Structure formats: structure tokens, C-alpha cells
Amino acid sequence: MTSIATLGSHCALQVLKGAKDEGFTTLLVCEKKRESLYRRFSFIDELIMVDSFSEILTDECQNKLKEKNAVLVPHGTLISQMTSDEIESINVPIFGNKWILRWESDRVMKEKLMLESKLNVPKSVKNPKDIKRLVIAKRHGAAGGKGYFMASSEDEYNRKRDKLISQGLIKDDSDLYLQEYHSGVLAYLQFFYSPITEELEFFGVDKRHESDIEGLGRIPAKEQLDIDEIPSFNVIANSPLVLRESLLEKVYSMGESFVEASKRLVTPGMNGPFCIEGVYDQDANFFSFEFSARIVAGTNIFMEGSPYTALLYDEPMSMGRRIAREVKIAESKNMLEKIVT
Numbered sequence: 001m002t003s004i005a006t007l008g009s010h011c012a013l014q015v016l017k018g019a020k021d022e023g024f025t026t027l028l029v030c031e032k033k034r035e036s037l038y039r040r041f042s043f044i045d046e047l048i049m050v051d052s053f054s055e056i057l058t059d060e061c062q063n064k065l066k067e068k069n070a071v072l073v074p075h076g077t078l079i080s081q082m083t084s085d086e087i088e089s090i091n092v093p094i095f096g097n098k099w100i101l102r103w104e105s106d107r108v109m110k111e112k113l114m115l116e117s118k119l120n121v122p123k124s125v126k127n128p129k130d131i132k133r134l135v136i137a138k139r140h141g142a143a144g145g146k147g148y149f150m151a152s153s154e155d156e157y158n159r160k161r162d163k164l165i166s167q168g169l170i171k172d173d174s175d176l177y178l179q180e181y182h183s184g185v186l187a188y189l190q191f192f193y194s195p196i197t198e199e200l201e202f203f204g205v206d207k208r209h210e211s212d213i214e215g216l217g218r219i220p221a222k223e224q225l226d227i228d229e230i231p232s233f234n235v236i237a238n239s240p241l242v243l244r245e246s247l248l249e250k251v252y253s254m255g256e257s258f259v260e261a262s263k264r265l266v267t268p269g270m271n272g273p274f275c276i277e278g279v280y281d282q283d284a285n286f287f288s289f290e291f292s293a294r295i296v297a298g299t300n301i302f303m304e305g306s307p308y309t310a311l312l313y314d315e316p317m318s319m320g321r322r323i324a325r326e327v328k329i330a331e332s333k334n335m336l337e338k339i340v341t
């Protein structure tokens with residue numbers, strides 16, 4: 001029988017608990033420094049110990065996964081610690097479409113897919129000289145907000161960029177992507193698309209809490225002006241949101257458009273979990289500034305299900321469990337190749 005594996009970070013507990021609930025053997029590729037944490041949980045059947053996650057690229061580690069007939073569930077740590085070439089070289093079956101992870105990691109490709117999806121995407125700024133209004137500078141890949149900063153002029157951009165270079169977070173301008181900043185209510189829309197049933201499921205909404213940009217709001221304006229440090233957008237935690245019901249039709253429409261655009265641009269398309277990330281403005285218009293083409297950490301707040309999964313399932317359904325159920329269904333129908341790459 002197939003087993004479920006993932007890296008010991010990000011949302012591994014949710015993925016493997018969901019897999020165990022669906023009756024699978026569970027495997028964790030675990031860095032030695034994190035062993036004491038993951039030994040606490042009985043739903044993890046086996047730990048494959050490594051010094052660093054990059055060892056998953058070795059024949060030794062991959063052979064261990066193959067011996068267990070494992071399907072590897074990717075998450076943000078895989079993307080943040082490995083290049084797209086390295087991920088695509090993994091010859092263990094990966095849940096979903098590993099080719100679309102390259103589109104997530106590259107900001108230019110990401111923008112192309114979002115525009116193809118007819119999402120309302122904030123305008124990108126190609127050159128710092130063209131900064132005319134507030135922009136946000138983002139690093140490529142799944143950096144979790146670390147090293148992001150805002151700037152309203154070329155001079156401010158250059159000063160903050162140089163500080164990141166001195167900290168070793170970036171090499172030069174090519175490591176940054178500039179996008180016009182839109183304020184509003186942050187909302188991270190979680191979806192699951194099944195290529196077996198060809199149905200889209202809306203799974204939940206979360207908001208991310210970022211340090212230390214979030215803490216600045218509690219400091220009076222005068223004292224803020226005296227702070228010399230560049231605020232970080234590093235994600236620390238997540239909290240749940242429930243949208244106005246009148247917004248849900250557009251939510252489904254955005255998800256379906258993204259799925260169809262993905263089929264056109266990156267075969268076999270957006271299979272499994274994904275997230276469309278953005279803000280709602282004062283008129284309830286949604287501006288999409290990101291997507292994640294795999295399970296996101298915000299789903300961890302819904303390990304017993306969300307208000308939206310309660311409408312779809314008569315049992316607790318986390319995203320981790322939904323992934324495992326898709327594997328179970330595919331295996332029973334002899335369609336495993338349809339959900340892995």
C-alpha cells in the first residue's frame with residue numbers, strides 16, 4: 001500500500017495526522033535537530049533522519065522512500081530550501097504538480113500565471129526609478145515574508161535594499177520583485193482541486209501575523225519616525241477568517257479561473273491544494289498579490305476542519321486529511337498517476 005511522507009517542518013503534523021486518519025503509514029524526513037519534537041506524536045510511524053533537508057535529493061534517502069511506496073507531500077519548506085531544478089529532479093512521486101512549483105518560486109512566472117487567470121493583480125514595477133507610489137519589495141521563492149520591505153521612492157528603496165545586501169539576504173536587485181502596495185483586509189483563500197472528480201473545493205480563509213510590521217501599529221507615530229530598523233514581514237502565526245457570504249461566489253470564480261489557466265500554462269495543471277493570497281479593499285474588491293501552489297501553513301488552524309469544510313463534509317476534514325483521501329481514492333481507482341508527478 002502507498003504511504004505518505006513529508007519534510008519535518010511547516011505543516012508536517014497536519015499532513016501526517018490526516019494521513020494516519022485515512023489509514024496510511026506515515027513517514028517523516030526529519031532533521032536531527034528537530035527529532036525531539038516529532039518523537040512526541042504517535043501518528044508518525046517512521047522518521048528518516050537527515051542532517052539537512054537537502055539530503056532528500058540523495059539516492060539513499062529517495063530509495064528509503066521508494067521502499068515504503070511513498071508519496072511525498074510538498075510544502076513551503078521544500079520550496080524555500082531547494083531550487084526548482086532540484087525539486088523537479090526528485091524521482092519519488094510528489095503529490096500534485098511539481099512543475100507548477102517553479103511558477104510559484106519565480107515572481108515573473110507567478111505574475112504571468114495570475115494574469116492568465118484573470119485575477120486582479122497589483123501592478124509590478126520593473127525598475128526602482130519608476131517608483132511613483134508605495135510599493136512592496138519581495139524576495140523570490142517561499143521566504144515567508146522575511147526580507148520584504150516597503151518603499152515610496154527610489155532613494156528609500158536603495159537604502160533598504162543595501163541593508164538587505166549587507167545582511168546577506170539578497171545579492172542585488174535581481175533578487176527582488178517590486179509590486180504596488182494595496183491596503184485592505186488581508187485574506188488567504190485556501191482551495192483544493194481534484195483532477196479525479198474535476199471539482200474545486202473552497203477550504204478556508206486565514207490571515208497571517210507578521211513580525212515586526214504588525215507590532216508597529218501599537219507604537220505612536222512620533223516614536224515610529226525615530227525607528228531606524230527596516231520592519232520585517234516574517235510570518236509568525238495565522239488566525240482564521242470567515243468571509244461575508246456574498247463574497248463566496250467570486251471566491252469560487254477566482255479559484256476556477258486559476259485552475260483553468262494552470263491547465264493551459266503548466267500541464268497537468270493545479271492539482272491538489274493551493275492558495276490565492278491578497279487583500280479586500282473598501283469596496284470588497286479582491287487584489288491578488290500571490291499564489292501558493294501547494295498546501296499552506298495557514299491550513300494548520302483548521303486541523304479539525306473549517307466553517308467551509310463543514311459545509312462539504314460530515315466529518316472533520318483538514319487539508320492534510322483531504323490530500324490523503326485523494327491518494328486513497330486515486331489508489332482505489334488505479335489513477336494514482338493522475339494526482340502525482
